[in-house]
Amino acid sequence: MxxxxxxxxxxxxxxxxxxxxxxxxxxxxxxxxxxxxxxxxxxxxxxxxxxxxxxxxxxxxxxxxxxxxxxxxxxxxxxxxxxxGVTVRDTSRLDYVIVLGARVKETGISKSLKKRLDKAMEYLDENPGTILVLSGAQGDDEPVSEAEAMRDYLVFNGVREEQLILEMRSHSTVENIAYSRVAIEEDQEKKKARNQKNPVFMDPGTFELVPDKPIKIGVLTSDFHVFRAQQIAKKWGIPDIYGISCESDPILFVHFCVRECAAILKDKLVGNM
Structure with missing residues (x-):
């Protein structure tokens, strides 16, 4: 035929x-x-x-x-x-946004990673109080870790290092989410410790104890990757995660869709999502 x-x-x-x-x-x-x-x-x-x-x-x-x-x-x-399948939600004023890494070449960051970082900077411009968790280890063919490459690009473009947390142990989307969750929890503990060292004293009757506000966490990645990242996050301890997508490379779009389909089926079969 x-x-x-x-x-x-x-x-x-x-x-x-x-x-x-x-x-x-x-x-x-x-x-x-x-x-x-x-x-x-x-x-x-x-x-x-x-x-x-x-x-x-x-x-x-x-x-x-x-x-x-x-x-x-x-x-x-x-x-x-x-x-x-990704529900459209208001993603403004999140406490943390996990930025998933992508390939780093000898000549610099890949096109996919640049699109994610440009989207992250756009988000920070509108939500300056958000902390970015840059997630990605160094692969065998990468000159530096993906997290370090992301930090260098963001700092070069004016982002303050105080707004960045580096997670440099993950080699897959599952590890991205799991280790980023640990990094966020560690950052929360540091903030609590600082607050305990510098307590604010108020007269009795002038305040009311309220429960701690739950932190809001998002994940930023390419459009074809958001669904899987969210499903993995829900399975690995971040049940209410917000998805933030950026455009993917139009030339590689079909390739990414086929690869993502295989990755979703594999993660579903092995219990990652």
Whole structure:
């Protein structure tokens, strides 16, 4: 079938575009070559089936079509959840915003990370009392930790270091959330200790004790990544987390959507969300 050959060619072309544009030749981008190979095999199988239809048991083509349709259906449902499942909420005046890291190259931060940091600065301009938790360790192919690279970019662009907390132990979204939660709790303990050292004395009857106001925490990441980050946060101790999204790279958008679908299914299966 000519449509399968066309899809295979488009997959190969897209892989080349990804490789040239971002250098992601050793990561999940190989999936596009796998898709191309599958389409070629299906095309060969289809031709063989049409030539020998009377010799092929009916259950075989039915099974292949069922598997393919199921895969497309699962992908569609997951992508609908990714882009419409995030409730629109007022994200102003949050106490902490976790900024999830992304790849750092020898030449500097990646385009995806720059978009997240620009969004973080935009948020701080409107909410100057918020603390940013910069989350990301140093990968084997990264010159510095993602958290340090984020700090350097933000400070260079005028953000005060007092507004930044660095979390440099995480290598995945699950660890981003878990370790950032620990960093926030440690910061809260430091603030309580400072308040106890400098108590405010008031005359009896001039005040009323009220419960501590719950802290409001958000997570800032690329648009395709917000849903998974929120679901992981709910599973790992931040049940009421606010999602803040930034635009993703338009050239890599389809690639990111496919990768995110696989990541969501994997995290759901292993119990991370």
């Amino acid at each position: 000519w449509i399968l050959w066309l899809i295979a060619a488009l997959c190969v072309i897209y892989y080349v575009i990804i490789a040239v544009y971002s250098g992601l030749t050793t990561s999940f981008s190989v999936i596009w070559l796998v898709f191309a190979a599958v389409c070629v095999l299906f095309g060969i199988g289809w031709d063989a089936y049409m030539r020998h239809k009377d010799k092929v048991p009916l259950w075989l083509p039915v099974s292949v079509v069922t598997v393919c349709c199921t895969a497309v259906l699962v992908f569609t449902v997951v992508e609908i959840l990714v882009f419409t």
